[in-house]
Amino acid sequence: MKVLEVSQVCAEINNTRLLDDISFTMEDGSVLALVGHNGAGKSTLMKTILGVLEKSQGKIIINEDYNQDDAFLTFKQMISYLPEEPLLLTELTVMQHFQLYGMSYELAEKLLNERIERYVEGFELEDKLHEYPESLSKGMRQKVQTICALLPDTPLLLIDEPFIGLDVYAMDYLEELIKEKAANGTSILLTTHQLERIKEIADEFLMLQHGKIQSQGDIADFRTIQRRSKND
Numbered sequence: 001m002k003v004l005e006v007s008q009v010c011a012e013i014n015n016t017r018l019l020d021d022i023s024f025t026m027e028d029g030s031v032l033a034l035v036g037h038n039g040a041g042k043s044t045l046m047k048t049i050l051g052v053l054e055k056s057q058g059k060i061i062i063n064e065d066y067n068q069d070d071a072f073l074t075f076k077q078m079i080s081y082l083p084e085e086p087l088l089l090t091e092l093t094v095m096q097h098f099q100l101y102g103m104s105y106e107l108a109e110k111l112l113n114e115r116i117e118r119y120v121e122g123f124e125l126e127d128k129l130h131e132y133p134e135s136l137s138k139g140m141r142q143k144v145q146t147i148c149a150l151l152p153d154t155p156l157l158l159i160d161e162p163f164i165g166l167d168v169y170a171m172d173y174l175e176e177l178i179k180e181k182a183a184n185g186t187s188i189l190l191t192t193h194q195l196e197r198i199k200e201i202a203d204e205f206l207m208l209q210h211g212k213i214q215s216q217g218d219i220a221d222f223r224t225i226q227r228r229s230k231n232d
């Protein structure tokens with residue numbers, strides 16, 4: 001099953017083209033690493049798939065049937081997103097964030113509670129459940145946002161820089177969870193600069209440069225990004 005189809009997508013902000021003719025597909029259970037230099041367009045592509053940034057051209061389809069242009073709310077329910085910077089609400093405790101995500105994605109209460117318990121223990125946040133975001137460290141806020149994104153069972157999971165701010169133990173745990181999600185059929189698109197770690201997780205890579213696909217293929221054929229020359 002083709003979980004994601006991105007076809008000839010372009011995006012612009014203030015008449016500057018940020019994405020240029022992007023096309024690729026993802027099968028269920030696959031992990032695709034989006035790589036490239038700072039400013040290559042990785043986060044922009046994620047936001048465009050999510051619909052936060054409007055594409056100017058092309059089409060984006062989930063599960064072969066749900067077109068971003070036709071059924072936006074249904075389409076959005078099929079995506080879970082871990083943003084680069086945590087987007088937590090000052091009014092809600094850690095536990096209330098998890099409950100909010102569970103409700104938004106209509107997760108059964110029993111399953112939601114089981115997952116919260118497991119992930120909270122794995123990320124060592126047991127004593128933080130009733131704290132507000134401002135009393136957490138940066139890494140802890142990142143963990144809370146990560147758990148929120150992992151709670152639902154969506155066909156597509158977008159993860160922008162999953163390992164930033166996490167300690168080594170939390171990185172290893174997240175790597176395990178990403179592999180488990182993929183093994184259960186979720187397709188995962190992730191951006192990262194952790195090129196060594198990504199070789200252990202991803203099946204394929206897609207390299208962006210100045211908003212265009214520069215190369216793509218099997219992760220085994222991925223070579224470390226070349227140093228940028230002045231003409232790039």
Ligand SMILES: Nc1ncnc2c1ncn2[C@@H]1O[C@H](COP(=O)(O)OP(=O)(O)OP(=O)(O)O)[C@@H](O)[C@H]1O
Binds near residue numbers: 039
């Ligand atoms: N809201 C915006 N307004 C104007 N330009 C933007 C906006 N968001 C991103 N850009 C530009 O789009 C280009 C791609 O940015 P993007 O954040 O997608 O890069 P990235 O590949 O995710 O980089 P990084 O590795 O640093 O996270 C950059 O030139 C950036 O300046």
